[in-house]
Amino acid sequence: MTRIPSKAEILEWISQNPTQTSKRDIARAFGIKGAARIELKQLLRALAAEGHLEKRKKTYRDPETLPPVSVCEVVGPDADGDLSARPLEFHGSGPEPRIALVARDGDPALGAGERVLLRLTAVDGEDHAYEGRLIRRIGGGPDGGADGGPRTILGIFRSHSEGGRIVPIDKKQDLEWMIPEEATGGAQDGELVEARQSGPRNRMGLPRARVVARLGDPSQPRAVSLIAIHQHGIPDAFPAAVTQEAERAKPAGLSGREDLRGMPFVTIDPHDARDHDDACMAEPDTDPGNPGGHILWVAIADVAHYVRPGSALDAEALKRGNSTYFPDRVVPMLPDRLSGDLCSLHEDVPRACIAVRMVLDADGNKIAHRFVRGLMRSAASLHYEEVQAARDGTPSARTEPLMETVITPLYGAFEALRAARARRQPLDLELPERKIELDAEGRVASIAFRKRLDAHKMIEEFMILANVAAAEELITRRTPLLFRVHEEPTAEKLEALREVAQASGMTLAKGQVLQTRHLNALLAQAEATTFDELINMSTLRAMTQAYYSPENFGHFGLALRSYAHFTSPIRRYADLVVHRALVSAHGWGEGGLSAEEVAELEATAKHISETERRSMVAERDTNDRYLAAFLSERMGSEAVGRISGIQRFGLFVKLDETGADGLVPIGSISGEYWRHDAEAQTLTGSDSGLVLALGQKVTVRLAEATPETGGLVLQLLEIEGDPVAQGSGSRGRGSRRPGAGAPTRRKAVRAKAKADKTRKKVKRTRR
Template sequence: MNPLPSKDQIRQWIAENPGLTAKRDIAKAFGIKGDAKIDLKRLLKELESEGTLDTSARRFRVRGELPPVAVLLVLPPDAQGDLYARPLEEGVEDAPRILIIPKKGDPALGGGDRILARLSKVDLDDYGYEARLIRQIGSNPLKVLGIFRKGSEGGRIVPIDKGSDKEWRVAADLSMEARDGELVEAEAVGNRRQMGLPQARITARLGDPAGPRAVSLIAIHQHGIPDQFPDAVIAEADRADTAVGLAGRTDLRDMPLVTIDPVDARDRDDAIYAEPDHEPDNPGGHIVWVAIADVAHYVRPNSALDREARKRGNSTYFPDRVVPMLPDILSGDLCSLHEHVDRACLAVRMRLDASGHKISHRFVRGLMRSAASLHYAQVQDAADGRPDDKTAPLLDRIIKPLYAAYEAAKQARASRQPLDLDLPERKIILDDDGKVTSVAFYERFDAHKLIEEFMILANVSAAEELQRLKQPLLFRVHEEPSQMKLDALREVAEASGFTLAKGQVLKTAHLNRLLAQAEGSEFDELINITTLRSMTQAYYNPENFGHFGLALKNYAHFTSPIRRYSDLIVHRALIRGHKWADDGLSAWDIENLDETAKLISDAERRSMAAERDTTDRYLAAYLSDRVGAEFSGRISGVQRFGLFVKLDETGADGLIPIREIGREFFHYDDTSQTLTGADTGTTFTNGMRVTVRLTEATPVTGGLILQLLTVEDRALPVGKPGRGGRYQPRKPGLAAAKAAKLRQKVIRKRR
């Protein structure tokens, strides 16, 4: 083993090798191995504290010098037409001039542009660095969404953001010939500090603000979902280390882990592998590996990437687009477990007994290479005896052992009795123009359930491991329903002819018995929906209150760090607890865990609301051509102002206003969630089958207005003439006469 280098030797080597400045590169250059790496780490810390070195993204550089890749501000061209730049890197003062060396195919640059460039140090009098363009950060400008208002010299954009009165000026040659009243997407151009309205360039004409291509964009802006990555975040992602070594990692590349995702998946953050457990103490048992993308390797605590991911909380999914938590270079590439490429991961090895109960687990930080990227239907076809060219070689070694382990896990699940809701999930199908062509049901295979069950096992293992290591973490908490919601569920159940146990500590098994009673009956979907609505909303918390719905005492999200910040926190806690590296949970992370839990819980609700609003708008647009058509459905909600109906065909929710229900007065009972006619005694409650006519569909709001035609296949009963009925405005003349008569009566009494 070589002796530890001096501080001067380290400084000189870093200055001479700006592209190889990670700690492992320095250790390799000086032949430092084993425990000596601890002394090297101490030496580098001392150099940093002395002010000799800077560190950025786990790389060191001599203070005052620039990193090999940096963000630059382009200066106006000099008298000779040459372009120079200055660094925007923090901690760099009095840096020498940087000459931009263009190459064929580079975009034209001008003063004020920001670029990401590769730097080479030179020893010349005029400048100290040469820069070669990687990409123009101008491709990540401020985005604007609004309504275009045409003017004599172009026009202006009126934003749709709530509370924003800032307008943008659009020159005629930058308007893309947009029409007055069109929804447009634009980007800021020019100097934003100039006088007058800021300037913008229209980049996309989205047409009618109520049209299909505008739907998700409106939701993004209305709910304040951040959809534009700051330049610093993009630059940091672009600087990410693409080569991950084995140092400090377990080599899992020979293990045939596979990913199983939807056919249109862009990111793949989990991979699985199963095999029989041949140990004599576990006859008939299984070993299941779950490997998850090591996002913590790239997203360091308190970095620009980390701060943006924490603000976003999660990725948000719409029928036509995804607003990711991380930039695409990470979410779609470096952190995605693509087949046949090396990827950093955190993995857990779980031993299951013959009945599927987990008897032990072990976590490692590894390097993996996916054997195949598969999709659900493809895997299910193979398991059902219809393998294709890709799955046929994997059938015996990979797919069959996975299904064998899943069959065992199903037994453990059955004994645990998690809430067994059966709610068909509808998928909105769009054409190339963003218009809804159909609303279909998602096909749900055992391949889906297999992945879900193994992910749950991995999440449980993560929570238990961090409790064993006494590490702070964020639990996924799901508390049991309130008594009021349980009473409402019981009312619906009894009205449908079923029973829900009363007077005992509620368990998911009790709810499952109710769901089993309704299974196959006409009330099946109603009972499932009402049971779901009775549940409290899950959230994140540093304290463990258990997960009622899954019937689990310990549960934390570990398996999706690409799209959930909570999982990244859990990964960091595991790294810290196992002392794998210095990129684990930071002191700041721990101190602000309560605030982080609230932020990401709120972000999750924000995304759910935006996704729900988008679905409602798409469905309203889809049904707008069928105004006047009749639909069957079931009452899904009862309020004082009317009835909500879920349509069978699309799953869309529409409102029957109280004035459309019948010609009588209706009493509303909040406890039983019913409307009862004063004359006929007709009672409307959740679950009743109805036939309705669509009278109004408003895509811009997602609203559907319905007219009630029949209830339980019977025509509406008619109340007494002159009683209640449809709302009729009072005639002004009669109202004035009545008021005058009342005033005279009051005056006589006073006398």
């Protein structure tokens, strides 16, 4: 009679032979044949039911171990610069085992977030459980899995008897994820969690995931930015080696620097600014050859002195790429010891800087500049409002002594630069910027428009000119650098803008090389009309996104041939690269651009352009969630806004008061069929002839607000003052109900004429 092995013997065999775990392998190992295979099958099923084994197709293995070939995600680098990996197919109840990546000659360079297929070898006596050798890369990043679905899920955990489900908080994802009982990680119902996909997704049923982090109560106000940080993979904790390196830094002395401490530099920032990385001063030019001219100084914190190439600080700064700003917190690029202390130009404290002295003529043209590495002392830390009040004739006790020597000369230089700007004609968009104000508990207290003072414009012009000087200096000295590039709009985007302008009764020059002055002429036509915000928004959408590059392609929006970021090295890695380039170009000693950095400039430019976009999306998503939380207490209230987007499934409305964007589902507008014209950006009712178009003024009712996702659903009540019939909500795009939503006869005729005009315009364009 064939002997059936015990459960312990089977588990021991599988642990020692991880590549031979099929039922056939186990039967062969123990000499099991014939009818005895049925008993073996029952025994394996019992082990799987008890959680000792996991069945994967026709094989069995210990769920606490990893298969010899496994799909993993690259993690790191750590403080020593080493990469590791985390398994994506681990189903055990304990912590995920750590995998040390062992690179071989010829292996490609890997980056954090990449998915790879690894051959794993278990090891003992190390701080990692496995060593992994690359078989092949299989793509990926923080947003995509092997089949195009997400690998990392952030959502609300909903428990049930067999584990739970995760409801994603990303409003673009509507697919729930199943969490087996052994993979919940102790998550409680309603808790915000981070989970990772476990194994490939099946065609049938919900995909499986494993909870890897519990993030707390999602209803807490300060969880909003935490959601964005985790969702977008923004590093928010400094490794110990980085913090220790920052803490060891000492203030720079005067050695090798020009002494600027006697000059009346001041910092001008928002009233709640924690750091001050730029200072300025101005004085009339006494050179007889430059009558009416100005001397303008801009001094920037010398971050390159403290953050050296190859250091732990540098690796972490590059990894982050930039600081990220949320209403309730900042995720900084550099530790506070630098960003809030040694690299912050605090009042009456000597600070290392790189400064540029610029000579302006009476018309605001820069006729000369000179860079120095210096030591300065800020005479005062001012904020925009008090500087503007002083300029307007009501100085405070702080600004009164600075009027003659500081504030008046600064505004004198600004007036000259403003005249030069008017001649240059950079793109002059006027889009209201809203600021979310939080109360002491972190809840939204108000949504306010940011005031745009001359003091803001003054500092902006000074920083732009300093950035231009940095780019020109490094070009002249033939030193590699990173340019800030903004290319002109594509022909397709320009044509779309032209169509919006024509539909609004305005014109945009055609048949000539586009310049910013042509767009400014369009913006001037729209000023003080009902189409003002629409034309500004449409012009902004027509623009390409700015990026960093070691090649100089100019800056279209600013109407500048050469432009580089120099003025914010505390919060942008690109500026740190420019500072290092200036150190190298002038031979100022240590802290310059290394040969390795020069060789990697293109890769660095691509990376920091991506981190910048990541931060922008995270900041926008956070604002959306705060706005949804704020509006969730106003359910059923009415608001006024304008149509800001048209899609086949509905229209987007930007609310005037808060700036929030909400969706009006097409099924909620009357019950007729709606024709979508993607080129003209319109929806036209088949029965009523009603045309929904960009820029129309609407009244809506707030129907739904979901703070977890930032989603708003609106109900359309009026268009340009005329009431709109309501759909049943169950009627689809193909449903018809004669007479539903029909406007007055005059409105119908006007709408039909507008639709006919749009169709003719589109027909001419297609020819």
